[in-house]
Amino acid sequence: MRHIAILILLLGVTACIPPGHDDYAPPPPQPQLVADPAVFGTPPEQAPLSTWQASPVTANAQRVESGTYIVQPGDTLRGIANKTGAGSQILASANGLAEPYVIHPGQRLKITGGRYHAVNSGETGIAIARAYGAPWRDVVALNALEEPYILRVGQKLLLPATAPSDPANLSIEQRAAAFDLEIDDIVTGSQPALANGAAAGEASDWRKAITANTTIATPANFSGRFQWPVDGRVISSFGSKGGGKVNDGLNIGVPRGTPIRASADGVIAYSGDEIGVFGGLILINHGSGWVTAYGHADQLNVTRGQNVKAGETIGLAGESGYVQEPQLHFEIRKDRKPVDPNIHLPKRG
DSSP states (O other): OHHHHHHHHTTTOOSOOOTTOTTOOOOSOOOOOEEOHHHHSSOGGGSOOOHHHHSOOOOOOEEEOOEEEEOOTTOOHHHHHHHHOOOHHHHHHHTTOOTTOOOOTTOEEEEOOEEEEEOOTTOOHHHHHHHHTOOHHHHHHHTTOOTTOOOBTTOEEEOOTTSOSOGGGOOHHHHHHHOOOOHHHHHHHOSOOBOTTOOOBOOBSSSOOOOTTOOBOOOSOOOOOOOOSSOSEEEEOSEEEETTEEESSEEEEOOTTOEEEOSSSEEEEEEEOOSGGGSEEEEEEEETTEEEEEEEEEEEOOOTTBEEOTTOEEEEEBOOSSOSSOEEEEEEEETTEEEOHHHHSOOOO
16 A cells, blocks of 8 residues: 555656755655665664764854954964954955965955854764754855865854844754755765864775764865666656756666666765655765765665775665655766766766
């Protein structure tokens, strides 16, 4: 009966359409994924927390008034940021300053007003956004954050003006409605903050869980070559599907249990099922702004912080998430933007 109900609810839906599009109606909750204890070293219910759940965030942002600061002898950009309460990156951006951020006595600097959150040890961008009921992608844009998107302790993030002024009084329902999670959020906001001068840890060559408060270094470079993650028929192509629906990748029909292969060398940035539409989801960071996504897996054979090679099995395909038949949703992203995988994959006969 469950399968019949799902088929009725999903009639006509064949593509994986990310949440937030106009006429998309989600189906019932997805089945629990099968985690491989040999991979995680623990039973599925004891698998490590997502990084954004590991270090709670207190919403204690400080308000800074807009204005002008006149540079004094001995001032540095960071020192001015500390004096005014504004973020040094926001100061640099607002005043057209580039590294090494040279300033001169008497120079007038514009101070961008708003609410600023001071990043604490281990906090992630996603956790910060959730604490304030604000979309993390808006924080990324507002603060002009760039790859590798690793926050630093003490860094001040300007919050969107639309963020609730008193997030502590948001109900559970309001907080849930204000916070959603997309692939781009995980790519840009799932790394825990590091102390200034501290280096991110190296990825593991072994299939073992990386503690949630460990920041993982991203690959230094990428060859730019991808391979097909599965062999199967494309059942939904990249691009607009009409009616406001968009497919950010390819949906490839394959039998349940088909091995999913890494499309290129990289580091596992995410392995889990917190984005309901995709069910079991794996993200691989390849470096140089390239990321691949693999959705609707029934089994995940890798964990965050693990090195993988092109062609290595990372999971098993299934029908978790909002689909009605076994398949793989596959995306290639460059500098946060989805690109047509057909352009970057080898031609098939």
